[in-house]
Amino acid sequence: MAENTQDSFSDSLIEAFSKQGRPYSAEDEDLxxxxxxxxxxxxxxxxxxxxxPADKTMGWIYLMHRRGMGVMSLGVWxxxxxxxxxxxxxxxxxxxxxxxxxxxxxxxSCLRINLPGMQLEVDVIEPLKQYAIRYRDGDEMxxxxxxxxxxxxxxxxxxxxxxxxxxxxxxxxxxxxxxQGKSMSLEGPAFRDRSWSERAELPTGQPxxxxxxxxxxxxxxxxxxxFDSELNQxxxxxxxxxxxxxxxxxxxxxxxxxxxxxxxxxxxLIMTDDEGRCLEATGERIxxxxxPSWTGIxxxxxxxxxxAAGRTLYGHNQWGCPASLWRKLRxxxxxxxx
Numbered sequence: 001m002a003e004n005t006q007d008s009f010s011d012s013l014i015e016a017f018s019k020q021g022r023p024y025s026a027e028d029e030d031l032x033x034x035x036x037x038x039x040x041x042x043x044x045x046x047x048x049x050x051x052x053p054a055d056k057t058m059g060w061i062y063l064m065h066r067r068g069m070g071v072m073s074l075g076v077w078x079x080x081x082x083x084x085x086x087x088x089x090x091x092x093x094x095x096x097x098x099x100x101x102x103x104x105x106x107x108x109s110c111l112r113i114n115l116p117g118m119q120l121e122v123d124v125i126e127p128l129k130q131y132a133i134r135y136r137d138g139d140e141m142x143x144x145x146x147x148x149x150x151x152x153x154x155x156x157x158x159x160x161x162x163x164x165x166x167x168x169x170x171x172x173x174x175x176x177x178x179x180q181g182k183s184m185s186l187e188g189p190a191f192r193d194r195s196w197s198e199r200a201e202l203p204t205g206q207p208x209x210x211x212x213x214x215x216x217x218x219x220x221x222x223x224x225x226x227f228d229s230e231l232n233q234x235x236x237x238x239x240x241x242x243x244x245x246x247x248x249x250x251x252x253x254x255x256x257x258x259x260x261x262x263x264x265x266x267x268x269l270i271m272t273d274d275e276g277r278c279l280e281a282t283g284e285r286i287x288x289x290x291x292p293s294w295t296g297i298x299x300x301x302x303x304x305x306x307x308a309a310g311r312t313l314y315g316h317n318q319w320g321c322p323a324s325l326w327r328k329l330r331x332x333x334x335x336x337x338x
Contacts, residue, residue, distance in 0.1 A: 020156060020157075020248075021155060021156060021157045021158035021159055021165060022155070022158050022159075022160070023155055023158075024128075024152075024153040024154065024155030024158060024165070024167040024194075026127035026128055028153075028155070028158070028165065028167060028194065029108060029109050029124045029127050029128070030107045030108050030109050031044055031065060031067060031106070031107055031108055031196075032044060032163060032165075032196050039068060039198065040066065040068055040069050040201075041198050041199055041200055041201060042066065042067070042068050042196075042197075042198055042199070043064055043065065043066050043196070043197070043198070043199035043294070044064075044065040044067065044194075044195070044196040045062070045063065045064050045065070045193065045194065045195045045196075045199075045294075046062075046063040046065075046108055046122070046192075046193075046194055047060070047061070047062045047063070047192070047193040047194075047293070048060070048061040048062075048133065048147075048190060048191075048192055049190060049191040049192075049193075049212075049301075049316065050145065050173055050186065050188065050190045051188045051189050051190065051303060051314050051315060051316065052186040052187055052188045053188050053286075053305070053314045054187065054188070055080070055184060055186070056080050056081040056286055056287065056303075057078065057079075057080045057092075057177075057184070057186060058078070058079055058080070058287070058289070058301075058303050058316075059076070059077060059078040059079070059143075060075065060076070060077045060291060060301070061075070061076055061120075061133060061135070062074070062075040062076075062293060062294075063075075063108075063111075063122075064199070064293075064294045065102055066102070067102060070101065070102050070104075071098075071099050071100060071101065071102055072100045072102045073096065073097060073098045073099070073100060073294065074096070074097050074100050074113060074115075074118060074120060075095070075096040075097075075291075075292065076093065076094075076095050076096075076118070076120075076135060076137075076141075076143075077091055077093065077094050077095075077096075077289070077291055078091065078092045078093040078094075078141075078177070078179065079091045079092050079093075079287065079289045080092060080287065081286055081287040083287070084285070084287060084288065085259065085261055085263055085287075085288045085289075085290075086287065086288065086289040086290065087290050088290060088291075090289075091289060092179060092180070093137075093140075093141050093179060093180075095117065095118060095137065095141075096292065097115060097118055098295070100113055100115065108122060108124070109123070109124040109127075110122075110123055110124070111123075117137050117138065118135075118136075118137060119135065119136040119137070120133070120134070120135050120136075121133065121134040121135075128149065128152065128153055128169075129148065129149045130146075130147065130148050130149070131146075131147040131171075131192075132144075132145065132146050132147070133145045133147075139181075140179070140180065141177075141178070141179050141180075142176075142177065142178040142179075143175065143176075143177050144175050144176045144177075145173055145174075145175035145186070146173065146174055146175060147171040147172070147173045147190055147192070148171060148172055148173075149169060149171055150170045150171055150172050150189070150214050150215075150216070150217060150218075150220055150241070151169055151170045151214075151220050151239070151241050151246060152169070152246065153167045153168070153169040153192075153194070154167065154168055154169070154222075154238075154239045154246065154248070155167040156237045156248075163196065163197075164196060164197040164198075165194075165195065165196055165197070166193075166194065166195040166196075166197075166237075167193075167194045167195075168191070168192070168193055168194075168212075168222050168224075168238070168239070169191075169192045170189060170190070170191055170192075170212060170214040170220040170222065170241070171189070171190040171191070171192055171214075172187075172188070172189060172190065172214075172216050172217075173186070173187065173188065173189075173190040174186070174187045175187075188314060189212075189213070189214040189215065189216075189220075189313070189314055189315055191212045191214075191222070191315065191316070193210075199294060200296070201295050201296065206226060206227040206228060206231070206234075206325075207227055207231075207319065207320060207321040207322070207325065207329075208224060208225065208226045208227065208320050209224065209225045209254065209317070209318065209319055209320075210222070210223075210224045210316075210317075210318040210320070211223045211224075211238075211252075211254075211267070211269055211281075211283075211315070211316070211317050211318070212315040212316060213281065213283070213304070213306040213308065213313035213314060213315030213316075214313060214314075214315060215311070215313055218241070218244070219241065219242055219308075219309070219311055219313065220240075220241045220313070221238065221239065221240045221241070221242075221249075221271060221279065221281065221308070222238040222239060222249075223236065223237075223238035223249050223252040223269060223271050224236070224237050224238050224252075225252050225254075236249060236250060236251050236252045237249060238252065238271070239273075240271060240273050240277070240279055242279065242309065247273035247274055247275050247277065248273060248274045249271050249272070249273055249274075250272055250273065250274050251271070251272040252269065252270070252271050252272075253269070253270045254267055254268065254269050254270075255267070255268040261288075261290075261300075262300065262326075263288040263290075263300040263302055263319075264283075264285065264288065264300060264302040264304075264317045264319065265284075265285050265302075266282070266283060266284050266285060266304075267282070267283045267302075267304070267317050268280070268281075268282050269281045269282070269283070279308060279309065280308065281306050281307065281308035281313075282306065282307050282308075283302075283304030283305065283306045283307075283315075283317060284304060284305050285302050285303070285304060286303040286304060286305060287302075287303050288300055288301065288302040288303070289301045289303075293320060296322055296323055296324070297320055297321070297322060297323070298320070298321060298322075298323045298326055299318055299319065299320045299321075300317075300318070300319045301316055301317075301318050302316060302317045302318075302319075303315075303316050304316060304317055
């Protein structure tokens with residue numbers, strides 16, 4: 001079995017995402033075959049974040065594939081603004097299965113999961129452009145969602161020799177949801193994240209921050225920052241689509257106002273792109289949810305109404321941190337969590 005220390009895990013991700021790599025392609029819509037057979041920590045994610053501003057309803061669909069182990073995990077979470085801060089018990093819907101059998105021929109472009117209480121279908125209708133997700137949980141929960149691209153999938157750190165990569169895309173979604181006897185239409189921005197790399201099962205090291213916002217057609221941004229072992233901002237990545245042009249984010253600085261839980265109440269984000277342009281965005285909280293992503297990670301997901309370049313956008317601020325580190329940072333009153 002390959003040795004997997006936390007330092008090598010974090011350092012390898014920081015190194016990979018520091019490089020532009022090749023562009024994300026249609027082939028990256030499916031699972032990647034180059035999985036080290038001796039490393040059970042290798043993982044591949046497909047994460048969908050939906051935001052319906054009109055009714056202040058938000059959701060996550062998160063898939064983590066461990067192809068070398070023949071299993072995947074599936075999580076579906078829905079929440080609204082009934083509570084300003086949603087703990088796990090406050091969510092409208094929450095279900096997470098850790099050990100879903102992953103068939104040798106299963107692919108993300110036409111994925112079918114049929115478990116008691118969790119039936120999921122994911123289809124790539126047109127690679128890089130259109131997608132559909134259907135989810136069923138008896139009479140309790142039904143989702144029918146359609147997605148179309150607002151931006152291209154912007155890749156970073158994609159290295160076929162090492163078998164690692166990452167891609168982000170902002171979409172616009174429409175759909176129907178039936179939850180707890182109530183049916184409603186949903187529409188708004190969505191964020192799709194794809195990655196494939198080593199993923200420690202119980203990470204203990206560095207946090208990361210991800211912001212995104214978008215409208216229906218012509219203005220969007222995402223900015224992510226990863227931190228080194230000394231909790232210094234080590235890597236900034238993302239993109240800005242504005243004025244008909246998409247550019248890469250090379251620097252992202254944030255100022256936060258946080259509540260007593262450590263979750264974001266407001267954020268001021270300053271992004272610099274690879275052409276030297278600067279975009280400032282400010283976000284005010286709609287609601288916050290505490291969610292997992294994969295084993296050992298806790299995320300505060302704060303849904304925000306953003307103002308940038310005189311326009312209103314919707315999206316989120318995600319603050320992800322290993323559970324073992326989160327309490328330490330709070331006890332030490334680290335600036336991340338004031």
